[in-house]
Amino acid sequence: MKHIDKYVSEFLGTLILLLAIVGSGMMGQAMTQNEAVVLLANSLAIGFTLVFLIITFGKRSGAHFNPAVTLVMLLLGNIKLKRSAVYIFMQILGACTGVIIANIIFGYDAVELSTKYRNGNHILFSELISTFGLLMIILLNQKNKTEIVAGLVGLYIGAAIWFMSSTAFANPAVSIARTLTNTFTGIHYSNIIYFIIAQLIGAVLCMIVLKRIYKI
Template sequence: MADYSVPRRLAAEALGTAFLVATVVGSGIMAETLTPDKAVALLGNTLPTGAILVVLITVLAPVSGAHFNPAVTLVFTASRQLSVRLAGFYIAAQILGGIVGTITAHAMFGQALVQASVHIRTGAAQWLSEGVATFGLVAVILAGARFERKAVPWLVGLYITAAYWFTASTSFANPAVAVARSLTNSFSGIRAADLPGFVAAEMAGAFIAAAVMSWLLTPATTIAQTERARS
């Protein structure tokens, strides 16, 4: 990744998260407008989300790393690939970008710019789903970055496309996106009261994935070299 200035990196994170959320919310509004069938509407929400992730990560990863997700940012911060100070700026940019994305989607469809969602998404099954979804997302990112960095945009886009359908929560897997989706009462919304459970589950899934992948992706030769260096 080239050495881009902090303002440019923050702009990339904000812009990317804004487009991601605008796609999630906008495609949800379009889907429920076009069909009363919830399965078809979910498909109409899923495909654009997976597609936009491929595009956004491809074009913005060289600038900021294309996190668009506080959970991903904190995992990279914990592994010392990002400073705590810069991580705070990243997260602020992501949350702000997500909110702008929701407002923009509403504006494009002629709806109230900010809405209080009444969509109930709570309970053990939903929280487990978010933990599993975020675990898988972080695992895919870490393994992809290790073995096939150029494929990461496709890996993430395809994973989220799949996770929409195999998780009960439809795979938010992103605290910034969850916050932004609490401001829409459309197909993709979530009640603000349900945010703490989602965010806690997402963070737990992210850090469990980081720990598991740190062990899984460490070759035996590296372990042996470390042990010899200590002896």
């Protein structure tokens, strides 16, 4: 299959990202009941993981690992429709696989639907802003080296987990996959559609603003 390396890169990258997100939350829960400490461990693991994943796969697939990023790249003409559709499928598949692996290796059932509700207009606005910020960093640094983009994205998400009320999911594939774990990082499936809408609005809004101001 043509571009198989790119598709596998998106699958593996998103799988490892969710393994880090969910697994670090599980490890934190197993070690302490202090949610601030768990969140700190979670944010550091996610930030570090994003850095090495983007450096590793950036020159293979572009290291999107995020349907919102792929959608914006499609709208900007940086990726073809067929490839973008496969990317999004592989991202969602990889994300769900990553959560299932995390569940298994930490002794949970392979799939445990989350009972953790994350709702409210303030949470959705937080997701819109979180995704706007992520795309802003990516789009304004397209001409920089992959290592720089990796560092900036890792730093941003690691920080945004703390200063965004939603803990900065900023990724539809992440949102979908996190319904499959009933642990610290889980989210109830009824909240997903609203999260995804907010994330996509944030991503597209960022593209529109940056095209007008910075001529990207």
